[in-house]
Amino acid sequence: MFFMKLKKSVAISENGFVFNASRGDSFSTNPTGTRILDWLREGKTDTEMKTLLLEKYEIDEATCEKDLYDFIKMLNQQNLIEA
Amino acid sequence: METLQKLKYERPVIKQLNAGVTTKFGAQTGFIPHTHIDGLAVKDLTARFGSPLFVISERTIRQTYQEAYNAFANRYPNVQFAWSYKTNYMNAVCRVFHQEGSWAEVVSRFEYEKALGNGVPGDKIIFNGPDKTADDHRVAVLNNSPIHIDHFDELYGLMEVSTKLGKRPKVAIRVNMDTGVQPMWDRFGFNYENGQAWDAITKIIQTDKMDLVGLHCHVGTFMLATSAYAVAASKMADLALNIKRQFGLDIQYLDMGGGFASKNTLKGAYLSGTDITPSFHDYAEQICTTLIKAGFRSEELPLLILETGRALIDDAGYLLGTVLANKRLSDGRRATIMDFGVNLLFTSFWYEHAVSPAQDCSQYAEDAILYGPLCMNIDVVRENVKLPPLNKGDQMVVHRVGAYNMTQWMQFISLRPNIVLIDLDGQPHLIRKHETVEDLTQLESTPAHLESFDL
Numbered sequence: 001m002f003f004m005k006l007k008k009s010v011a012i013s014e015n016g017f018v019f020n021a022s023r024g025d026s027f028s029t030n031p032t033g034t035r036i037l038d039w040l041r042e043g044k045t046d047t048e049m050k051t052l053l054l055e056k057y058e059i060d061e062a063t064c065e066k067d068l069y070d071f072i073k074m075l076n077q078q079n080l081i082e083a
Numbered sequence: 084m085e086t087l088q089k090l091k092y093e094r095p096v097i098k099q100l101n102a103g104v105t106t107k108f109g110a111q112t113g114f115i116p117h118t119h120i121d122g123l124a125v126k127d128l129t130a131r132f133g134s135p136l137f138v139i140s141e142r143t144i145r146q147t148y149q150e151a152y153n154a155f156a157n158r159y160p161n162v163q164f165a166w167s168y169k170t171n172y173m174n175a176v177c178r179v180f181h182q183e184g185s186w187a188e189v190v191s192r193f194e195y196e197k198a199l200g201n202g203v204p205g206d207k208i209i210f211n212g213p214d215k216t217a218d219d220h221r222v223a224v225l226n227n228s229p230i231h232i233d234h235f236d237e238l239y240g241l242m243e244v245s246t247k248l249g250k251r252p253k254v255a256i257r258v259n260m261d262t263g264v265q266p267m268w269d270r271f272g273f274n275y276e277n278g279q280a281w282d283a284i285t286k287i288i289q290t291d292k293m294d295l296v297g298l299h300c301h302v303g304t305f306m307l308a309t310s311a312y313a314v315a316a317s318k319m320a321d322l323a324l325n326i327k328r329q330f331g332l333d334i335q336y337l338d339m340g341g342g343f344a345s346k347n348t349l350k351g352a353y354l355s356g357t358d359i360t361p362s363f364h365d366y367a368e369q370i371c372t373t374l375i376k377a378g379f380r381s382e383e384l385p386l387l388i389l390e391t392g393r394a395l396i397d398d399a400g401y402l403l404g405t406v407l408a409n410k411r412l413s414d415g416r417r418a419t420i421m422d423f424g425v426n427l428l429f430t431s432f433w434y435e436h437a438v439s440p441a442q443d444c445s446q447y448a449e450d451a452i453l454y455g456p457l458c459m460n461i462d463v464v465r466e467n468v469k470l471p472p473l474n475k476g477d478q479m480v481v482h483r484v485g486a487y488n489m490t491q492w493m494q495f496i497s498l499r500p501n502i503v504l505i506d507l508d509g510q511p512h513l514i515r516k517h518e519t520v521e522d523l524t525q526l527e528s529t530p531a532h533l534e535s536f537d538l
Contacts, residue, residue: 018097025099026099026100027097027098027099027100028097028098028100029095029096029097029098029447030093030096031093032094032095033095033097036095053092055089056089056090057089057092058089058090058092059092063092063094063475067095070094070409071094071095073411074415075097078099080097
């Protein structure tokens with residue numbers, strides 16, 4: 001289980017516009033991505049997020065785990081989270 | 084008890100927004116899934132015939148052919164197309180063109196035999212190319228096929244063969260020329276500007292062992308400048324009129340070859356192929372207008388032969404494939420691995436092929452690189468493409484693959500897949516079976532001393 005925290009400087013709009021004020025970077029994300037960012041903001045762990053995704057979406061566990069891993073890696077690469 | 088309906092899942096994606104230099108294209112607004120081909124669902128086709136799968140639309144072939152034929156026939160009284168076998172020599176494809184009225188244009192004995200096997204009469208098989216053996220000449224002469232001579236060695240060789248046979252072959256010479264387009268194609272045929280073409284013509288007529296029935300040129304490939312065809316037509320007409328003046332001989336046909344571009348986008352092109360590719364009317368206008376104004380008496384206008392291949396078949400071909408995997412490269416770019424690669428899609432070396440998802444997809448796009456399945460670094464189908472999130476097992480459609488792929492494909496690392504033709508009634512027909520290991524190994528033989536080993 002990993003704890004990741006969305007950086008304080010990151011603002012997320014409801015329609016998926018993401019802005020990192022500390023670097024001036026902006027991003028767009030899809031509804032699934034927006035939801036994960038919200039959960040990260042709330043301090044959820046990867047295990048909790050996986051459970052939530054499986055509850056809410058038509059998705060198998062393996063795909064869910066792979067995609068969540070990939071998304072978190074991308075957030076890390078874009079300097080949006082701190083592990 | 085109320086059941087909670089689960090939401091449709093879409094893979095989470097995030098993309099950095101870059102405020103780059105604006106272009107006239109604006110932002111891409113989304114993807115249109117290509118779920119059906121001629122009324123048949125992609126998923127049904129792959130379920131029945133496997134993935135990857137080449138699919139050819141007979142309807143598109145016929146429509147494209149008729150569009151091309153009409154563009155020329157409405158401008159010129161005497162037009163004949165000859166199907167370029169090297170572009171796609173699947174028998175079913177060739178026969179669609181032959182049913183439409185095309186002769187055959189071949190560049191090897193192998194293709195020549197294919198055309199004969201398809202039932203094309205020998206005198207309607209144009210034999211082009213630099214590779215013809217004495218035996219190839221013998222067969223072509225006996226079948227009364229028009230032989231297009233590429234070089235002096237061929238000219239002398241053919242004279243020898245025809246003397247032995249006691250027959251007069253029907254010949255044309257291939258002429259190369261400066262049409263104002265670089266690079267100039269001068270490796271095939273006899274040059275117009277330096278007089279070599281005229282020397283060859285004189286030799287053929289004066290030795291009186293062959294009947295010079297035509298003149299042939301092929302000024303380039305994927306020609307986006309239609310003006311080159313006007314220059315070529317003018318020089319061909321000049322040769323034909325000079326032959327009439329000097330030798331009193333009527334040239335029966337002028338074969339303007341092919342080289343018309345398809346709507347594919349060439350690598351490095353600024354504009355997409357769909358925006359810049361000339362229409363058949365553009366090519367026809369240049370060629371036909373030039374010939375009609377060249378000075379032939381109207382009853383002596385030679386037959387105009389066209390050998391265009393790519394522009395007639397590219398749109399009719401699709402390659403269906405399946406996502407094998409997604410991964411991230413070191414720079415964060417997404418890499419999607421498909422079950423087809425450059426082994427099947429040879430043209431991905433020079434085109435940025437249009438690719439579409441074959442199922443409903445998100446409008447969120449990621450920059451991606453599209454890889455094939457080969458364990459080879461060169462196996463890149465698209466180096467930079469915006470793709471919606473795709474999952475393992477999702478299907479994709481590659482567009483405009485009808486030309487050259489089914490003839491230049493390689494049995495490299497993996498075997499070649501099925502090809503299906505969808506007829507005018509929307510019925511799929513398997514026109515080439517996927518290869519098996521046995522198909523290939525039956526051609527091999529193992530020396531006795533290598534038959535066994537201990538490991």
